[in-house]
Amino acid sequence: MSEFAKALSVSSSGLRAQAARLRHLSENISNADTPGYRRKTISFETALKDRDAVSEVAVGRVRLDKTELETIYDPSHPLADEAGQYDGSNVNLLIELADAREAQRSYEANLKMFEQTRKMSSGLMDLLRR
Numbered sequence: 302m303s304e305f306a307k308a309l310s311v312s313s314s315g316l317r318a319q320a321a322r323l324r325h326l327s328e329n330i331s332n333a334d335t336p337g338y339r340r341k342t343i344s345f346e347t348a349l350k351d352r353d354a355v356s357e358v359a360v361g362r363v364r365l366d367k368t369e370l371e372t373i374y375d376p377s378h379p380l381a382d383e384a385g386q387y388d389g390s391n392v393n394l395l396i397e398l399a400d401a402r403e404a405q406r407s408y409e410a411n412l413k414m415f416e417q418t419r420k421m422s423s424g425l426m427d428l429l430r431r
Contacts, residue, residue, distance in 0.1 A: 305425075307355045308418040314357035315411035318345055321360045322404045329392050330401075336373075336380050338390035340366035340397075366391055 325341045332338040344361035368391045376385030 305418055305422040309415060310355060311357055312411045312415040312418065314348070314359070316408060316415065318358040318360050319404050319408035319411065323401060323408065325363065326397055326401045326404060330394065330397050333390055333392040333394055333397075335390055336378075337370065337388050338392065339370070340368075340390070340392045342366055 322343055325343055329340050342364050344364070346359045346361045348357045348359035349355070370391050371389035372386050373389045374386050375381055378387055380387040
């Protein structure tokens with residue numbers, strides 16, 4: 302495997318990982334008002350590809366955040382108990398938006414690396430053709 306192919310492989314694995322992260326963050330944001338919804342988090346792991354010792358990013362297991370669900374007082378809500386309370390979600394929109402911004406910037410950095418590697422490979426091919 303050439304060095305260009307390795308670089309493209311590493312950056313594309315980063316793109317896939319950040320895309321998965323953004324997908325889960327958008328699910329969390331869209332379900333912020335869903336009663337009983339628990340925030341999803343994912344972890345990243347290192348995956349060795351082949352015997353070339355190329356470390357790529359792999360998405361780990363999806364986990365549910367174990368923090369307490371918000372207790373909401375609304376006696377008119379259909380899920381309210383006899384005290385007029387029900388469990389909301391544990392999604393904090395401020396945290397989700399900050400995580401989304403970080404994931405977006407990481408995605409853009411991986412995309413820039415992919416584009417630069419592709420341009421360098423193309424430039425090398427042009428030089429070899431001369």
